[in-house]
Amino acid sequence: MIDTHSHLFDEEFDLDRDLCIKRAIEANVKKIILVGFSKETNLKAQELAKKYNIFFPTAGLHPSEANSNYLEEFEEFKRFAKENKIYAVGECGLDYHWDITYKEEQKKLFRLQCEYAIENDLPIIVHSRDAQQDTFDIIKSYNGKLKGVMHCYSGSKELAKEYVKLGFYISLGGPLTFKNAKEPKEVCINTPLDRLLIETDCPYLAPTPFRGKRNESAYVKYVLEEMAKLKGIPISIVEDETESNAERLFKI
Numbered sequence: 187m188i189d190t191h192s193h194l195f196d197e198e199f200d201l202d203r204d205l206c207i208k209r210a211i212e213a214n215v216k217k218i219i220l221v222g223f224s225k226e227t228n229l230k231a232q233e234l235a236k237k238y239n240i241f242f243p244t245a246g247l248h249p250s251e252a253n254s255n256y257l258e259e260f261e262e263f264k265r266f267a268k269e270n271k272i273y274a275v276g277e278c279g280l281d282y283h284w285d286i287t288y289k290e291e292q293k294k295l296f297r298l299q300c301e302y303a304i305e306n307d308l309p310i311i312v313h314s315r316d317a318q319q320d321t322f323d324i325i326k327s328y329n330g331k332l333k334g335v336m337h338c339y340s341g342s343k344e345l346a347k348e349y350v351k352l353g354f355y356i357s358l359g360g361p362l363t364f365k366n367a368k369e370p371k372e373v374c375i376n377t378p379l380d381r382l383l384i385e386t387d388c389p390y391l392a393p394t395p396f397r398g399k400r401n402e403s404a405y406v407k408y409v410l411e412e413m414a415k416l417k418g419i420p421i422s423i424v425e426d427e428t429e430s431n432a433e434r435l436f437k438i
């Protein structure tokens with residue numbers, strides 16, 4: 187398995203990070219995409235990835251980092267991304283859930299990162315919350331030149347189909363295992379297996395039976411199992427396919 191979205195550098199893991207990595211390896215997790223989202227976490231991802239070769243670090247600026255200083259922040263991101271090996275740009279995107287003070291800045295910051303990803307032939311990891319249409323419009327405006335993944339996708343199956351047409355992958359996480367998660371289950375059933383990825387987004391969004399607790403990369407197996415069940419395909423096949431999808435997208 188490949189956990190395509192993990193924040194194992196988070197301070198939630200400061201006391202038992204080594205054990206979490208050990209449990210992930212024991213659960214048969216082979217690679218972990220370590221996702222940065224701010225100046226501080228981009229650096230943390232690099233530092234942790236130097237210690238264990240299971241990790242592949244990314245760097246990006248989350249929409250909650252957007253403010254009136256966004257141009258300066260982006261310049262700094264660019265310097266960082268040039269100096270360090272990164273496997274994707276992101277997570278980045280749009281989030282209108284908590285605060286829309288900097289809605290325009292969010293869009294501009296997202297576009298800058300999309301353009302950086304295209305110029306540097308990197309995939310993008312997209313976070314989208316309560317901003318489905320704007321996110322899609324921006325991605326679509328690059329006419330298929332932009333490649334990437336919709337992380338912890340929470341939109342409709344119809345929109346997922348549009349993303350697939352644009353060459354995007356759909357990543358599903360813990361919410362897929364929730365009993366009442368009708369939409370992610372429909373997306374899983376209707377999206378072709380060669381476009382699906384699995385993730386944890388740990389420490390957030392733990393799958394059943396750990397819902398509400400701290401999540402960790404080893405738990406990606408619950409997402410895999412649910413995906414196999416919903417698709418009616420043996421676990422080993424879904425495991426192989428989602429692994430090659432991640433390897434293809436992130437060139438790992």
Ligand SMILES: [Zn+2]
Pocket residue numbers: 191193221277387
């Ligand atoms: Zn995340």
